[in-house]
Structures are given as structure tokens and as C-alpha cells.
Amino acid sequence: MPRESIGGTNEIEPGTARSYLIGGERIAVCNVNGSFHAISDVCTHDGAPLDQGVLEGSIITCPRHGAKFDVVTGEAVQMPAVIPVKTYPVEVEDDNLFLNIDEK
Numbered sequence: 001m002p003r004e005s006i007g008g009t010n011e012i013e014p015g016t017a018r019s020y021l022i023g024g025e026r027i028a029v030c031n032v033n034g035s036f037h038a039i040s041d042v043c044t045h046d047g048a049p050l051d052q053g054v055l056e057g058s059i060i061t062c063p064r065h066g067a068k069f070d071v072v073t074g075e076a077v078q079m080p081a082v083i084p085v086k087t088y089p090v091e092v093e094d095d096n097l098f099l100n101i102d103e104k
Contacts, residue, residue, distance in 0.1 A: 003100040009036065009092060017041075017060060017071075019051040023101050027088060030071040032058045036090040037071040038099055044076065044083035 004022055006029065012018045017030040019041045026041035028051040037058070041051050048064040055061075058072045067081030074087040091098040 003091065003098045006097045006099055009095045009097060012036070015055055017051040017055050019049060020099070022099060025101055027099060027101065028060070029090060029097065029099070030055055030060060032071065036092060036097060038088040038090045039069065039071050039074055040086040042085070043067055043081060044085055045081040050085070
């Protein structure tokens with residue numbers, strides 16, 4: 001799959017996440033103080049949508065049971081989740097965001 005434009009950097013406020021459906025996968029793009037990171041938008045503990053959780057720094061908290069993930073590395077940093085979420089590269093060009101879910 002070629003990289004896909006998902007919109008402008010101004011569409012995701014700092015400290016928030018936004019979900020996109022790309023190639024049949026839900027991807028959450030997170031704005032960590034102007035740095036953009038993409039993860040699978042599915043909690044590995046129970047399948048909850050992570051974009052509905054709270055993003056503090058680079059840590060997003062699942063809205064259902066409080067599992068926490070580092071959006072930079074995908075690592076599960078607080079139980080009940082123990083399995084990391086998949087991460088995807090985000091490219092920024094001229095204030096536009098691009099994803100390629102075939103990478104990484």
C-alpha cells in the first residue's frame with residue numbers, strides 16, 4: 001500500500017489522538033507536543049478504542065480498564081495490558097500527515 005495522506009497537522013491538537021481507518025485497520029494518530037506518532041487503535045487487553053483514552057505526554061490510557069501504552073514505542077507500560085500495540089511511521093511534509101501501514 002502506498003503511503004496515505006490523512007490530513008493536516010492542525011487537525012490533531014497537542015495532547016489528543018484521532019482515529020483513522022486505513023487499509024481496514026484502525027490507526028490512532030497521537031500528537032505529543034507537536035510530534036506525531038501512530039499506533040494500532042485497539043487495546044491489546046480488551047479491544048477498546050485507544051483514541052478515546054487520555055493522552056498524557058507519550059502515554060495513552062485505555063478508556064475501559066486503564067491499561068497504558070507508550071505511543072512512541074507501542075510498549076504496554078501498565079496492566080492489565082501486557083502485549084504492546086503496533087506502531088506505524090508518520091511522515092510530516094508541509095504540515096500534512098502521511099501514514100504507510102505496510103512499514104515497520
